[in-house]
Amino acid sequence: MRKILLGLAISVAGIMPLTAAAYSYPGFKWNVGTVGFDTAPLNVPAWRSAATEAMNNWNNAGARFVMINYAGSQNTVSYYWQNSDTLAVTQRYLRYGLWGDIYRATIKINNYHRFNPPYTSGTWFHLPTIMRHEFGHVIPLNHVSDLSSVMYKSIDPWQVKHLRADEVNGIRAIYGVR
Amino acid sequence: MEFANHSPMKRPLRISLIVAIGLVAAGALWELPHTSRKIVDSLVITKDVPQLTTESDVIITGVVKKKLNTVREPDGMGGDMVYTRWLISPVRHLKGNGQNIVVRTDGGRYLTTIVDVEDSVSLSVGDSTLLFLRAIPGAKGEYQIAGSFQGAYQLKGSEAIQYGSNKARTAHDLTTEIQRSLN
Numbered sequence: 036m037r038k039i040l041l042g043l044a045i046s047v048a049g050i051m052p053l054t055a056a057a058y059s060y061p062g063f064k065w066n067v068g069t070v071g072f073d074t075a076p077l078n079v080p081a082w083r084s085a086a087t088e089a090m091n092n093w094n095n096a097g098a099r100f101v102m103i104n105y106a107g108s109q110n111t112v113s114y115y116w117q118n119s120d121t122l123a124v125t126q127r128y129l130r131y132g133l134w135g136d137i138y139r140a141t142i143k144i145n146n147y148h149r150f151n152p153p154y155t156s157g158t159w160f161h162l163p164t165i166m167r168h169e170f171g172h173v174i175p176l177n178h179v180s181d182l183s184s185v186m187y188k189s190i191d192p193w194q195v196k197h198l199r200a201d202e203v204n205g206i207r208a209i210y211g212v213r
Numbered sequence: 214m215e216f217a218n219h220s221p222m223k224r225p226l227r228i229s230l231i232v233a234i235g236l237v238a239a240g241a242l243w244e245l246p247h248t249s250r251k252i253v254d255s256l257v258i259t260k261d262v263p264q265l266t267t268e269s270d271v272i273i274t275g276v277v278k279k280k281l282n283t284v285r286e287p288d289g290m291g292g293d294m295v296y297t298r299w300l301i302s303p304v305r306h307l308k309g310n311g312q313n314i315v316v317r318t319d320g321g322r323y324l325t326t327i328v329d330v331e332d333s334v335s336l337s338v339g340d341s342t343l344l345f346l347r348a349i350p351g352a353k354g355e356y357q358i359a360g361s362f363q364g365a366y367q368l369k370g371s372e373a374i375q376y377g378s379n380k381a382r383t384a385h386d387l388t389t390e391i392q393r394s395l396n
Binding site for chain 2: 127129130141175189
């Protein structure tokens with residue numbers, strides 16, 4: 036009887052979305068361990084480097100989920116131009132149906148704003164930090180209420196953020212440890 | 214031949230059926246490129262009340278009267294975006310003017326396009342709100358919320374609670390800061 040109850044508890048815990056103060060996971064994910072991104076549409080080499088750096092930051096978390104550069108992938112990192120407060124947008128496409136796995140993701144950087152690189156003077160936003168945030172959504176992690184987290188929902192100019200134990204725990208909890 | 218035996222009375226029915234099937238098929242073909250289910254996450258610039266006040270065309274307190282409909286428009290990034298339109302009845306104008314204001318919030322469902330937007334302002338009919346609004350170019354009398362979730366508060370008693378973040382402060386403090394920013 037005790038074993039049945041324990042098994043039931045483990046099953047329920049396994050299907051529930053993971054939510055904690057430190058990270059937030061919406062309950063769906065990729066059903067593959069490696070996802071390729073085409074960063075060529077970014078055009079600016081320094082921007083492509085920022086995207087690669089962000090993917091590597093997440094890859095170094097040691098989870099069984101890896102993001103790589105892959106030319107021609109339907110998952111793209113690109114830019115757009117819009118007069119708005121939005122710095123970047125991540126779109127995660129889900130399959131219709133019960134399970135709703137992610138099958139595609141796109142990241143778009145709003146070129147209306149000034150980013151470092153290349154800008155180092157005036158008002159700029161740190162692109163590697165923004166890329167880390169957006170690839171965090173790809174995983175997919177949601178926004179959190181902790182201002183100092185890379186997954187916080189808004190950002191100030193010149194602000195630089197890195198992955199911390201909370202985000203590493205998040206990706207490891209979703210995909211397991213390598 | 215079976216068709217040759219049909220009476221002339223049935224021919225209009227058959228033609229109507231073929232036309233109806235053709236219309237449905239054409240509609241499905243038209244809709245197919247828009248069929249998607251996606252979740253959108255935006256990273257926005259942090260804005261304080263003075264900045265939101267400066268950048269807003271209209272600032273109101275009001276009541277959400279009605280959910281009007283959803284609209285689907287190009288998102289400017291090569292895809293579709295769905296917006297939900299709400300009718301707001303203003304109680305007090307802190308900046309700008311206009312009666313029966315229509316506010317668009319991000320996300321919703323339009324036919325086979327489903328767009329969920331994290332931290333979208335989730336209004337409900339009957340909500341008492343304070344909204345920082347920007348006019349939508351080309352859509353007369355329609356507004357979007359300035360600063361995304363940062364520009365929308367639900368008023369509950371004496372409290373103003375920011376939609377999306379649940380940060381609370383007193384409504385009096387908030388309106389006082391807005392008025393100070395206007396001067």
